[in-house]
Amino acid sequence: MENAQKCPVCGVSIVNDKVFFSSGSTGTxxxxxxxxxxxxxxxxxxxxxxxxxxxxTAVDGYLKP
Incomplete structure (x- = not known):
């Protein structure tokens, strides 16, 4: 993958400023x-x-019920 990085702390993959979490949709x-x-x-x-x-912003964090 071009411009791919993997964080040694949390394990997420980041490609061109797009974050691939271990589960769920991609993020910023x-x-x-x-x-x-x-x-x-x-x-x-x-x-x-x-x-x-x-x-x-507020939508970046987990929304509280």
Whole structure:
């Protein structure tokens, strides 16, 4: 895959800024930040460039019932 990366922390695959989670639909770097990275906070995370992540919105996180 062109421009493919795999995060050693959470195991997601990122191809051209499209995130492939282990289950469910694909997402964005902002969605990855909202759902995983902000909690994992471990060295080696590949989703750290705030300019690429962009704005994290309410729809990026898990919706509370």
């Amino acid at each position: 770097l902002a969605r990855l930040q909202a759902r995983v990275c902000q909690f994992a906070k471990q060295p080696g995370c590949i989703n750290t460039d705030e300019d690429k992540i962009g704005e994290v």
